[in-house]
Amino acid sequence: MVKQTLNIGLIGHKFMGKAHSNALKNLNMFFEPGAMVNMKTICGVEDDIAEAAARYGWKSYETDWHKVVEDPEIDIIDICTPGLSHCEIALAAAKAGKHIICEKPLSMTAAEAGSMYASAVEQGIRHMVNFCYRRVPAVALAKEIISSSRLGEIYHFHAIYQQDWVDESTPYVWRFDKKIAGAGAISDKGSHVIDLARYLVGELKEVVGMTDIFLAEHQDPVSGDMKPVTTDDAAMFLARFENGATGNFETSRISTGYKNALRFAVTGSKGSLRFNLERLNELEVYFADEDKTTQGFRTVLVTDAQHPYVNHWWPQGHIIGWEHLFVHQYYEFVRAIVENKAVQPDFYDGLINMQIIEAIERSARERCWVTL
Ligand SMILES: NC(=O)c1ccc[n+]([C@@H]2O[C@H](COP(=O)([O-])OP(=O)(O)OC[C@H]3O[C@@H](n4cnc5c(N)ncnc54)[C@H](O)[C@@H]3O)[C@@H](O)[C@H]2O)c1
Structure with missing residues (x-):
């Protein structure tokens, strides 16, 4: 039973960005998770971001992740960037009340992971780390x-x-x-x-x-x-x-x-x-x-x-x-x-x-x- 639509903002458009885009395209065709996913905005820093956004099926694109995280219409932030930026993006996304799915490893250090977990718990959001196996x-x-x-x-x-x-x-x-x-x-x-x-x-x-x-x-x-x-x-x-x-x-x-x-x-x-x-x-x-x-x-x-x-x-x-x-x-x-x-694996597991x-x-x- 479809209850709602969840808008996604995905940061990172290369290897994992493409794998996650493919998953989002197929999710509602094969599964009924209780909501439709809307591929709203994808973000990347290379020149081919506009072309990738169109090809993967995203409604819009950005080159600055802050704009995606600050978008009030976005419900889920999906982090597919190298480890260096995971913590900063996740902390900003949690503060903005977004649910977060983040690529592995969760962070650069255990101290960063600790702050990401604490922030997610404090904000009451859903959080997941993509240990896909x-x-x-x-x-x-x-x-x-x-x-x-x-x-x-x-x-x-x-x-x-x-x-x-x-x-x-x-x-x-x-x-x-x-x-x-x-x-x-x-x-x-x-x-x-x-x-x-x-x-x-x-x-x-x-x-x-x-x-x-x-x-x-x-x-x-x-x-x-x-x-x-x-x-x-x-x-x-x-x-x-x-x-x-x-x-x-x-x-x-x-x-x-x-x-x-x-x-x-x-x-x-x-x-x-x-x-x-x-x-x-x-x-x-x-x-x-x-x-x-x-x-x-x-x-x-x-x-x-x-x-x-x-x-x-x-x-x-x-x-x-x-x-x-x-x-x-x-x-x-x-x-x-x-x-x-x-849901596991979550930021605690990360x-x-x-x-x-x-x-x-x-x-x-x-x-x-x-x-x-
Ligand atoms: N789950 C898995 O099996 C699996 C497999 C491969 C990689 N990963 C993980 O996924 C993450 C990304 O790896 P990848 O192989 O997709 O890397 P990649 O180099 O293919 O892509 C990185 C993307 O991040 C974007 N990016 C980098 N810095 C940015 C910034 N400041 N703002 C906005 N966008 C930025 C780039 O534009 C690019 O689109 C890493 O954490 C990696 O460990 C997971």
Whole structure:
């Protein structure tokens, strides 16, 4: 039942700006979150913003985010800029009473994340951080299986997130600059696997880690000068969870051949499961109580109507893709606004995530375990 229209203002029009625009275009076609979304204004600082606004289907565009946040007709601010500006935009948006969905990692520091969370709570707005991998149907199914105790006591969580977009010839981009990105692989990819660990297994208790820069400089595409890299190319860490489970994690942007390879495995006393983003419609499961003669890992095609989110899309076996996660995330967010209820992952999850990232960085610096 459609009750209202929510006007959206989206800051940032490149990679994530496009993914979120695509989600907004599809939301009301496939889902009924209780409100229509209106793509009112998109904002970006590059010259192609007008053309992008028209192509993505936005009613208007701006080059100054303050104007979007100050627009009294806008209900939701969607932050898709590099980490440097997340906090400033979010604080202004919360003060203006807007609901906020913000890209990950939530902020540059845990202190910033703390102020964003406090401000969102104080203003009584709905807030979400876009840890979109919670919204893969197979991952949501994994959560259901773990919550039903079918895996028994959880012993181990193992996650690897590898990409290979960085080599010696890669031009300098903002992700190499700690002052704009906050951190490298540990925040770009690590924030996702940390969120999945908390979502699937529970809170982390202590961590020990290492971070490395393998390629010390890249060429500025404009000036031609070599510029130093100040964010990590790779980070590895171990964790102990509050429930006693152990975790091991690896993240890297220089893993040759691994395009967007996010894989995790959960091992419990009664079964195990494993997931690979490059085959995102599938979940591998193993249950210890099954008939020994035919026992083994089996692959569940997570495309049946009873699987999370799937009944909104196509008939069984008609697979979905990466872009659908953003639709699911917006569905949960808009529903939370309409029904005036909390939604996760929220700024609290973003705050804890940042505290864990900082603890891993500190552990790497001081070469010790850090208690959270
Ligand atoms: N959820 C995911 O899977 C995922 C994937 C990629 C990136 N991200 C996150 O999304 C965010 C953006 O990353 P991206 O890859 O889209 O970056 P991008 O470089 O592709 O786009 C950045 C956008 O921000 C805009 N921008 C920058 N500064 C601005 C300012 N002061 N005012 C207005 N607009 C400004 C630029 O015009 C551009 O449109 C980052 O926080 C990143 O970590 C999330």
